[in-house]
Amino acid sequence: MGNExxxxxxxxxxxxARDLFLLQGYGATGVAEIVRVAGxxxxxxxxxxxxxxxxxxxxxxxxxxxxxxxxLQPVYERIDDPLERVFGILDGYRQMLLLTAYDQGCxxxxxALEVTNSHPRVRELxxxxxxxxxxxxxxxxxxxxxxxxAEIDIPGLSEYILSVMEGAIMLARTYRTIDxxxxxxxxxxxxxxxxxxxxxxxxxxxxxxxxxxxxxxx
Amino acid sequence: MGNExxxxxxxxxxxxARDLFLLQGYGATGVAEIVRVAGxxxxxxxxxxxxxxxxxxxxxxxxxxxxxxxxLQPVYERIDDPLERVFGILDGYRQMLLLTAYDQGCxxxxxALEVTNSHPRVRELxxxxxxxxxxxxxxxxxxxxxxxxAEIDIPGLSEYILSVMEGAIMLARTYRTIDxxxxxxxxxxxxxxxxxxxxxxxxxxxxxxxxxxxxxxx
Numbered sequence: 001m002g003n004e005x006x007x008x009x010x011x012x013x014x015x016x017a018r019d020l021f022l023l024q025g026y027g028a029t030g031v032a033e034i035v036r037v038a039g040x041x042x043x044x045x046x047x048x049x050x051x052x053x054x055x056x057x058x059x060x061x062x063x064x065x066x067x068x069x070x071x072l073q074p075v076y077e078r079i080d081d082p083l084e085r086v087f088g089i090l091d092g093y094r095q096m097l098l099l100t101a102y103d104q105g106c107x108x109x110x111x112a113l114e115v116t117n118s119h120p121r122v123r124e125l126x127x128x129x130x131x132x133x134x135x136x137x138x139x140x141x142x143x144x145x146x147x148x149x150a151e152i153d154i155p156g157l158s159e160y161i162l163s164v165m166e167g168a169i170m171l172a173r174t175y176r177t178i179d180x181x182x183x184x185x186x187x188x189x190x191x192x193x194x195x196x197x198x199x200x201x202x203x204x205x206x207x208x209x210x211x212x213x214x215x216x217x218x
Numbered sequence: 219m220g221n222e223x224x225x226x227x228x229x230x231x232x233x234x235a236r237d238l239f240l241l242q243g244y245g246a247t248g249v250a251e252i253v254r255v256a257g258x259x260x261x262x263x264x265x266x267x268x269x270x271x272x273x274x275x276x277x278x279x280x281x282x283x284x285x286x287x288x289x290l291q292p293v294y295e296r297i298d299d300p301l302e303r304v305f306g307i308l309d310g311y312r313q314m315l316l317l318t319a320y321d322q323g324c325x326x327x328x329x330a331l332e333v334t335n336s337h338p339r340v341r342e343l344x345x346x347x348x349x350x351x352x353x354x355x356x357x358x359x360x361x362x363x364x365x366x367x368a369e370i371d372i373p374g375l376s377e378y379i380l381s382v383m384e385g386a387i388m389l390a391r392t393y394r395t396i397d398x399x400x401x402x403x404x405x406x407x408x409x410x411x412x413x414x415x416x417x418x419x420x421x422x423x424x425x426x427x428x429x430x431x432x433x434x435x436x
Contacts, residue, residue: 024336117242117321130389166388167388170381173334180377187378187409
């Protein structure tokens with residue numbers, strides 16, 4: 001194996017597996033195909049990843065460790081408003097659907113339904129990825145909390161947004177049109193708008209009440 | 219093959235494949251396993267279904283043709299209100315998650331993400347199943363339309379409800395807890411409540427305006 005046992009080969013195998021799992025699914029992607037597409041010797045794969053499941057775990061760790069560069073940074077660079085950042089993240093998945101002609105939506109969602117019954121360690125990592133995503137959405141919603149009704153459960157709303165997004169991707173990929181995705185986000189926007197409207201009404205008295213705590217009264 | 223070429227054997231193969239696809243996924247279920255579990259000779263399978271994809275198509279046709287008995291009837295027998303019937307349908311999936319300890323959610327959703335890229339005819343049947351579901355929800359929402367704001371897009375709202383349901387099942391199955399499902403349905407209920415509240419306000423003048431058309435003024 002010699003020079004195929006370095007970090008470069010390991011990274012190449014992870015990226016190759018990541019792309020093939022995304023395009024074909026985990027079950028339909030064979031170890032032989034990963035080796036062939038990566039252009040490495042079979043021994044190099046087994047050196048780093050004794051089983052296909054070990055490779056899947058490495059792919060899920062890759063997604064978890066690259067959420068900022070892969071998903072958040074491109075959105076945060078052009079949008080400042082925290083509520084709009086949430087819709088910017090959702091728009092990122094829309095672009096992915098369009099760019100790949102509905103072959104790819106959310107890599108974590110794909111794997112979730114395919115492998116969730118069989119691999120407990122994999123399921124833990126799927127959950128870590130989902131929770132990282134909802135925590136980031138919750139962080140943005142907390143920054144925008146002044147515009148939402150006081151009683152809103154922000155972690156619950158964040159998880160709801162993930163549900164809507166994953167279900168909408170499923171329909172868009174099945175129908176091979178962006179319409180179900182746009183429809184779902186439009187309804188989510190309508191829901192948030194209705195809450196913001198409520199929040200505005202609710203916030204008025206509390207803003208005056210708490211003005212002495214240093215809150216802005218605008 | 220003799221007596222294994224009758225309708226009984228065909229139905230047995232479809233039901234066996236249906237249950238194995240649901241539990242393990244399509245890719246992970248082999249033809250040999252289907253034959254073994256069904257207890258028929260391999261020739262009987264090939265007689266009815268030359269390829270595994272032919273069997274998948276028959277399974278999807280089975281779901282499409284059995285939506286009333288399998289999903290709607292148990293709900294409609296105990297709930298009359300059309301809006302509550304929609305939430306009753308959603309509660310059916312909740313029961314399925316609990317009964318199967320999160321191994322099974324929505325059979326169509328599972329297959330949608332796994333096979334949507336590879337089989338166009340299968341994708342058509344997945345879509346037929348989804349559209350049949352949203353049409354039924356839309357039929358109920360139309361019956362309840364007097365309580366919703368006049369400008370609501372009922373087919374769009376029905377498709378949104380399907381997105382929420384499918385995404386929520388994905389999270390509940392991954393987390394192995396009912397919480398994400400309950401959370402999503404609670405937010406959906408909150409959204410519908412906000413619309414109903416709006417509908418009530420909107421409806422007041424129109425009810426008086428159209429009182430001569432025979433509408434109730436209560």
